Amino acid sequence: MKHPAATEPSARESEETGLPFFRSWKSVYLFVLGSFVLWIALLIALTELFA
């Protein structure tokens, strides 16, 4: 059975993020990884500073 209203993502849809400062998905993922590393660094600093 074919699903109604099937939504085929276009190549354009796959590439564009629609975000003002992050034009490509690669930059979005790098930002997410960067914020993750920053959180780890802050948690390590918290552990070391107040242990």
Add this chain to the structure above:
Amino acid sequence: MSALDFVVLIGSMLGIAIYGIWRTRDRRSLNAYLHGDGQTPWFAIGLSVMATQASAITFLSTPGQGYLGGLGFVQIYFGVPIALIIIAVFFLPIFRRLNVYTAYEFLGRRFDAKTRLLGAALFLVQRGLGAGLTIYAPAIVLTTVFGWPLDLTIICSGLLVIIYTVAGGSDAVTVTQKYQIGIIFAGMVTAFCLLIAKLPSGLTFTDTFALAGGFQKLNAVNFSTDIHERYTFWSGLLGGTFLMLSYFGTDQSQVQRYISGSSLREGRLGLMFNAVFKIPMQFSILLLGVLIFVFYQFEPPPLFFNPASSQYLAEHNSGEQWQAFENNFQKLHNQTRQQLENWLNARHSGDESGAKSAFAAASAAHQQGEQLREKAAKTLQAANPGTTANDADYVFITFILRQLPHGVIGLLVAAFFAAALSSKSAELNALGSSTTIDFYRHLIKRDATDAACVAASKWFTAFWGLVAIVFALYAHLVENLIQAVNILGSIFYGVMLGLFVVAFFVRRVGGTAVFWAAVAAQSLVFALYFNLTISYLWYPLIGCATCVLLSLIIQTALDSNGKPTPALPAL
């Protein structure tokens, strides 16, 4: 709870449910019922994914974990950003391109019918059992504290979620989750602000952190390589990545949330929203618990936070022994408080050695208090082996009831119920969808019309809701229920992930090889679980790696026996 608290609780819960039913009253096609109307923006998807994962016990129990064990529990979430990026890059585009209703439908297209049914069956077993706990866990805590009838609380909250999930399908889940998580955040932020306002006026920000750190509550990252330690940086990063990849990538209750976006972009951004905010959110909830710990160094805490434990000791032990426990505990608390006040004065006057000796004395008195608490817990268990002084679940609710004003109490209890209902509705929606698409339409009635599938999906959703209620009503018969269901998930998730990893990344493996590899890997995980004592976070990694490796070996054996791999469909 006062009348005002009940008005806030019942008004918000009923109001959201009725609004959800009204907003989704026209979802009649199968696509609209299971996928939504295709207009869900990324922000709603992000909140929906977050609300599905965070159940009531997350908000009830996590502050207690922070109070008792500090920030170390946050390490379990270190795998979330990596797992969500992998899903956004590899899983989501294929789910959307194939326009599947369930993740297991994809397995059927990539492999064969038996592999699809195996994946769906693994999901139904573990999620079906877990669904009962989603209602039971908060109900047992709240009814113990408030004295409400447990069965009635389970039935009322269970029926409410069944009604709006059956009525509106996937969109009802997303629409209600948006407002439910709003109530959760409002409640948690209010509690956080009021708690900070209640800390002693002379206590600065750095004093608070120095005090918590002195009692080892701020040890957020542990680089130990001991495989038996439950929460470490390595188990969080490696084991946690596999656990989160399994949960977000293969559990239909999550997959259904992010494939419902209007485009690939919306789904990806919804996932990235969680990748960025999940760790800070869990950190904040744990920090709330640490601050409650600091608060109770200056205010008398109860010997046990679980009122059932205190009540049992008071009723069944001799009054003198119970009184002695209470008096000695309060005496030690007063000593701790006195020494901490000395520490604060010495610290503020720049007397470093005085501060050091005062803190050492406070720490010693606190340690004695904890030893006394342990002794009382042992007395409790000796008197009644079936009772445990499980305090973690009761720390936050005790603080709320004793320290916060009416109205706010109602808001926070509403937040706990909102969390329970939001997780529950997503689970029921996923269980109903998978039973309809992977079993009913695939095995029982292949020529079913869309209208028949919608009707079947509603019946299956209601069926799973009733199963969850019955399971919750009898859940007290199972010992260590929460731990059992968590471990159950980690045992099954690895093999489920293995099926998907082979499907996405190992093109040469066919259905027969991966099916038997999954069966063998699942058996191995069961055998290891009963013979090893390693942290449960490692089982998803072991299950996944074994499934991938065995599928390659079996496929090689099949190829060498002259059975060529069937031509695989393009993904």
